[in-house]
Amino acid sequence: MDDLAILIPCYNEGITIGKVVRDCINDTKDLHCKVNIYVYDNNSNDNTVEEALKNGATVRHEYQQGKGNVIRRMFREIDAKCYILIDGDDTYPTEDIPKMYEMVINKNVDMVVGDRLSSSYFEENKRPFHNLGNRLVRGSINTLFKSNIRDIMTGYRAFSYQFVKAYPVLSKGFEIETDMSIFAIENNMAISNMIINYRDRPEGSQSKLNTYSDGFRVLRRIFNLYRDYHPMRFFTIISALLFIIAGIVFVPEVLIPYLKTGLVEKMPTLVVCIFLGIAGIVSWYSGLVLDSVLQKEKREFEFRLQLIREKFNENHIS
Template sequence: MPDRESVTVLLPTYDEAATIGDCVDDFRAEGFDDVLVMDGDSDDDTRELAREAGARVEIQSGAGKGQAVREAVREHIDREYVLMADGDGTYLAEEADRMLAPLDDGYEHVIGDRFADMEEGAMTRLNQVGNKLTNRLFSLIHGEAFEDILSGYRAFSRSSFGRLRLSADGFGIETEMAVECAKHDIPTTVVPITYLERPAGSNTNLHPIRDGSIIFLELFRRAKTNNPLFYFGSVGVVSGLAGTLIAAYVAVEWFIYEIPHQIWALAGAAGILLGVQLLMFGVLSDLILTLHREQLDRIEAIDEDGA
């Protein structure tokens, strides 16, 4: 297990005055001497309470959790490992060793599975459904079962973080990290954790509909370079089905009622043609990607033999 001296605890925050003091206390009680609170310019006493509890506090230059995480790791952390959690008191500091242990076993990224032990009331029914749909879609697109890609409790090496191409500013950062780990074959594992209900007086910054839509769009957008057959094929199937339904309607109207629908006929034909073209493009893109990966594997093999 990594030494405490090689780990920085990262807590991105925004208006977490109700919980941040206890959260910092808990991690320091577990022996972590470097707790970094990356604050999004809170309007409450988050920064003051974090400092009083012994944390190192920085104010992020932009806005959003994703921007806070990127800035913290790249500019304010120089230790080998990062243990990232939320400052809302929903994760247990006493489970830090469970999160860090796999880093000594060859893994470079660890995700805490909240669904393994979720306290009643910790997540709304809507959020549970959204999380499960997101995880299934991720598994379908990327072929990896990370169980809980939206979990905010993570441990990772700073070197592996540098290989991730991250751009999300908000809550899409967890999705983006999972996608990049799968895309770049970063050794990733999942460990069961406890997920607690938010303490009284603590309000979530997550907006289920808005942030959920952003997460789904980010997941789908990222499929373009990791699973182009799914990306183009799914749109092609929708287009083809829509065109087929329109064409069937036009045919029924013409052959039974002798009512012509030239515009609808053109729309149906366009939908079918677009669907076929997108499917073909998806197949070709998938072939190119496969050849590209095989070429990269050969180059890596040559480099290893040369070394």
């Protein structure tokens, strides 16, 4: 088991990966612990692999395209006391790695978030819609999930062994950062923000993130996770909307004419209102049932954490 595993997912980062690996080596040499740098190549067609090997990294491959798929492979294959996840585009300062390592090892933090948005991101990043998207995603998650993560989309994080082995990687692409953040929030894991100095990509290096398609995937993922983690709230909102719509239609179109004439003049409208009311009741009960399932899952998750801790102790001793 490594003391510190630095994980670098890469797709066509030949321009920068060599410098990132060298910086990681130089900035961790005073830690006096077992450090390994793993570059996971995701079907690059440039010199990413050659540059990583030449500068001292261990190179492995993930052939399913997508950042989420790469991180799934990393988390399955690597055992370490602390994990640093950093992009290979030379936008993050590697000199912060020792601080993040200390927070995980000495303060039992499960996820350290490298916060770009509180420092230089908006000045360095030249893509205005990325700035808007980061603000939108951060605001949505912190509002819906009652959290205070300062940078949701950052690719610079540190993790504990407990987080990595408990986290089920379901996302395939760039929505993985959103998924990890909400997982940590909802499972009451220790999260810490650490402000870092972001720098934009060097000339010739291209971002793989598509502002619009990946942005919509992230927002859709937030919607789905809110439904999964808060089914009672989610389906209660739907139920309330159905009852409100039924009431708005029922009162003027059915109830008031009935009180005046004693007759139901618009029978189809009454039938629609009845079905809306039934749908509202079914929606509320769906939320109730799913909330009971969620509470059972949370209890089982705590038990799985105990098994992960036992596995960690066995690996540590061996």
